Amino acid sequence: MLRIADSLIMSACAIVCTLALGTAHAQTGSAIASEMSGAEIAGPGATSAVVPHGAGIPAGGLLLIPESTNDRVMAFDPVTGDLVNADYIPADSTNLSTPIHAILKGDGSGFLVSDQINDVVQEYDLTGTYVGVFAPTGGVDNSILDNVRGMEMRPNGNLLVTVGGGTNADAVAEFDASGNYLGNFIANGAAGLVSPFDALLRSNDYLVGGITSDQIHSYDLSGAANPDLVAINTFPEQIALAANGNILVANFSGTEEGVVEYTPTGTLVGIYDPAALGGYRGVYELPDGNILTTNG
Template sequence: MQIASFAAVAAGVLSVTTSAGAVSVDVRVTGEVEFNGIGFGTLAGVNPGDAATLIFTLDSRNFVDSASFPTRGYVIDPDSFVLEMGSVTVGLQDPFPAGQMPFFVLRNDDPAVDGFFVSTNVDFPVGVPIDEEGGFEQFRNAFSVTYTGDTLETLDLVDAAGSYDFTGLTVFNWTINDGPFKPLGLVFESLEIEPATPTTTTVLLVPDSGNDRVWAFSVADGTLVDDDFVPADGRMMQPINAVDSGHETIYVSDENADAVFEYAADGTYLRTVADAAAGLDALQGLAVRDDTLYVGSRTASTIYAISADGASVTPWATDGVATPRDILFRADDALASDSNSSDENIERLAFDGSFLETWHDSDGTTGIDFPQQVNAAAGGDVLVAGFSPPTGVYRYDADGVQIGTWDIGTSPRGVYELENGLILWAGGTRVGTLDPATGKVADIVNEGGTSFRYIEPFSFTPASCVADLDGSGDVGFTDLLAILAAWGPCPGCPQDLDGSGDVGFTDLLTVLAAWGPCP
């Protein structure tokens, strides 16, 4: 009963509509200052002839439709609003007036004309208050452009993406208003509406075969990002290598499950690419080239090629790889580490899997023993983790000549060169860094019960903050009101965060759990 009461209140308060498929959109207006009669404050420094730009960001799902006109106002992210005129920069009034919202409004056939304006009113272009006090009231930035009626097809912001100038323009107004007066005027030149480029994040994935999960570390300096990036799900039994599929998903090779699994960037299991039914056993290092997976089998003395759909699993390399541990594709060849007791070598293979030569020949006593992960380093060098004595991190030049070795005090399985020049290593219960210039070793993680394996980069576009229904960058009271306003059966509603077809307690808990700034 209490929920119903809250929902009724929310329905009367909440005016912003949210739609599925959110896209962040950048808007940029350019022009030139025509005149300035303001003689006080910051705006007095604006001069005729100064270049002018107005930029801000919108969320395509956050809008208000006019009840009276064919107009739709998209909520401007207040922090993104920047008006530059020469050397003067000003933002929106802060705090923004209570009960008002800044909108970028689209007009479609209103009537027989299309256009855009910036306003706190979705019906009329009244401008938005900026963070400078005028002589009569707060200065307001007023901007509007009107085009012929065939310019826009719909009121959809993403559909309106493009460049607008004087073509089809019938009227424009760009002024700084002080009450009923317009003491500063600008000449409009262009308007750009462009979906923002999604921000890509790169992390380093390290399987923990002690707990059958995947950790994530910073590619910049190796600091811990997430100790449960891909959670244990009962499928992984001894994950060895987690690699980037090239499609913002993760392939995981598993030694005891005899399988390659695929997971989404949020850690959700997607499918089993291939497993023992295709003849796979005791899988080791994994690599992806041209959308084909390559994985070594410790028991079969084979590196297999697996098609991305899993339909084809064929032996790719059998010669020279008695116990293949890892594969590294380079520009003209591939390197495979071989931990066979009689070899302990790193082999060089052609792209068709045929054996070319032993790239680095080790006796396993004075050189590397039990080579595991092989990874590229700066300058064409190669890093290899040496698991058995003499344990350590080994560095080779492009031709396989050993040029460096460091004892890190444990048996490493994974190795990767960080952006800061340090080397991240993983093995046993530890993940740490090595400074190759000084030999200094520092632990990042040392946790009992873990067993860390190979290290691989993974690049992805972070999922939007799904509980941020108003697109403000924070999960807060407005988002809570949106949930309550849609309470009950609501298939397809953006407030139905769990996709159940109903807006209910699970969705409410999702908002409460995400309360605060979005990550």
């Protein structure tokens, strides 16, 4: 299904454009290397799950999007895509350096922000006030987290974090509700996983994009490997579900650069890559079927 949708681009400011099929945009080797390592480059990170109404948050909730250049988290209306607060978490170079993903805590009391350079998951309350390091407990431990990117919550309230570097590379680490490390939910290199970027829970599996293994990998609800869902060329970042059950992937580079849409079983539906965009990072479907995407 080819869809014409609105996309959101953010660097110094936000603009709206039309998202449609277009020509591919080759990312340079230095851009790809920077994206893998978390070197500071302009642009936003992944979109978050919607933070629900409550504790001063407006009815309808908020869509949180980290912006790595200024080390802040922006808030958007999850229904319209309109900017609500450019500094929901104001620039915080003390505690953030390349924030990638912001999600609601399992108990709903605040939210968590993964930091690719600082190698931790930071905690903020629902007003955007810094609380402290959530995981690993005790602070930075590169034997657990290094070059972290996307996160996901398990139904039991445990936190999953993708690990791209260090001695625990190519794994998805698991933490309890207090930030204690429980081991790896997905083992190092399971089913050929190399350099995971994001993890997405579906009803019967987890999807994990490998930016070096060039696959959307599938794992069962216990973390054991399934057959891969689909190969992708060549740098999948955020993975999201569309309302119809299809899968949306923000693909940073390669011959399939763009927002890539698949059926639930991995059949390609379309690649949405307008000429004005490139270097896709985050993706989120609005209720009207339009797509927000972040790039850099």
